[in-house]
Amino acid sequence: MTHLATAPSYDQLPLIDLSAADRGPQARALLHAQLHSAAHDVGFFQLVGHGVSGEETERLVGAMRAFFRLPEAERLAIDNVNSPHFRGYTRTGDERTGGRQDWRDQLDIGAERAARVPGPGEPSYWWLQGPNQWPGGLPELREAALAWIDRLSGVAERLLRELLTSIGAEPGFYDSVFGEHAHPHLKLVRYPGSPGDGAGQGVGAHKDYGFLTLLLQDQVGGLQVQREDGVFHDVPPVEGAFVVNLGELLEVATNGYLVATNHRVVSPPGAVERFSVPFFYNPRLDARVEPLVFPYASAAPGVTDDPGNPLFAEYGFNELKGKLRAHPLVAERHHAELLSPA
Ligand SMILES: O=C(O)CCC(=O)C(=O)O
Numbered sequence: 001m002t003h004l005a006t007a008p009s010y011d012q013l014p015l016i017d018l019s020a021a022d023r024g025p026q027a028r029a030l031l032h033a034q035l036h037s038a039a040h041d042v043g044f045f046q047l048v049g050h051g052v053s054g055e056e057t058e059r060l061v062g063a064m065r066a067f068f069r070l071p072e073a074e075r076l077a078i079d080n081v082n083s084p085h086f087r088g089y090t091r092t093g094d095e096r097t098g099g100r101q102d103w104r105d106q107l108d109i110g111a112e113r114a115a116r117v118p119g120p121g122e123p124s125y126w127w128l129q130g131p132n133q134w135p136g137g138l139p140e141l142r143e144a145a146l147a148w149i150d151r152l153s154g155v156a157e158r159l160l161r162e163l164l165t166s167i168g169a170e171p172g173f174y175d176s177v178f179g180e181h182a183h184p185h186l187k188l189v190r191y192p193g194s195p196g197d198g199a200g201q202g203v204g205a206h207k208d209y210g211f212l213t214l215l216l217q218d219q220v221g222g223l224q225v226q227r228e229d230g231v232f233h234d235v236p237p238v239e240g241a242f243v244v245n246l247g248e249l250l251e252v253a254t255n256g257y258l259v260a261t262n263h264r265v266v267s268p269p270g271a272v273e274r275f276s277v278p279f280f281y282n283p284r285l286d287a288r289v290e291p292l293v294f295p296y297a298s299a300a301p302g303v304t305d306d307p308g309n310p311l312f313a314e315y316g317f318n319e320l321k322g323k324l325r326a327h328p329l330v331a332e333r334h335h336a337e338l339l340s341p342a
């Protein structure tokens with residue numbers, strides 16, 4: 001891969017058109033060159049040509065807005081503190097990132113499966129599997145959210161295959177860690193304006209735990225990504241595009257050739273609300289991510305060494321690490337035995 005010696009532009013992220021994969025060998029080769037560069041150099045890009053229609057998006061966004069309009073008591077009836085599986089509603093102020101309070105409320109939704117309580121000697125991450133909590137009287141929310149998980153799993157699967165191809169790997173290298181036991185995750189998120197504490201931490205700087213995140217954001221803005229210069233740069237909303245970022249497992253898989261990028265959300269000003277829907281394309285909880293075989297492996301710098309954030313190749317442990325950190329009330333109520341002594 002040759003890189004032109006121009007200074008990177010920080011005003012916009014690379015724009016990737018997934019539909020180019022179906023427009024003949026030349027268009028596909030250009031797509032691969034762009035994807036390779038976006039994933040290797042930035043770890044973040046805007047995705048268009050993904051095939052998800054405006055109507056599908058409207059259905060999800062409409063149901064999300066209806067959820068956040070419910071009286072607080074109805075949202076709190078499905079508080080995630082009730083769920084040892086970290087599913088349900090987190091009220092504003094109950095979530096932590098980087099040890100500090102985030103200023104957003106959200107509904108966490110995963111694949112709809114029966115609880116699997118880990119038996120003696122079984123990995124504790126099986127706690128992450130379990131039923132969702134749904135609000136009463138809003139059946140369209142369940143329908144739209146589960147449809148979105150299916151739909152975006154398909155888009156992410158296609159994107160991952162093109163991404164692996166773009167760096168010279170077998171497109172199906174990780175097929176076996178997904179499949180019907182994959183562990184996708186969806187958040188419906190509201191940032192209810194500024195907390196007025198001067199910190200403006202909508203959500204603090206973090207990396208996502210899995211392979212790929214496909215984020216739908218509204219037109220308010222506030223998402224920022226840490227670029228090569230170390231500075232957090234705004235990610236201006238692009239109508240109809242998903243913001244895609246690489247998660248920690250792709251960093252582990254490629255020994256740091258691809259990077260999971262730090263990102264955060266600055267609270268909207270005053271009483272302005274911002275809505276977003278991150279979709280996390282995650283493998284099975286018990287998937288152990290094997291090192292990717294690809295021609296740039298020898299050029300890989302190794303994974304980020306941060307004692308405060310160890311990266312686990314066995315996916316369930318990587319997600320559990322994050323959930324225990326982000327949701328201390330759930331952790332203390334249901335999983336005190338998993339918390340390391342302070
Ligand atoms: O709301 C956003 O724009 C980003 C949210 C995010 O990064 C996350 O929940 O992991």
Ligand SMILES: [Fe+2]
Pocket residue numbers: 206207208213263278
């Ligand atoms: Fe994130």
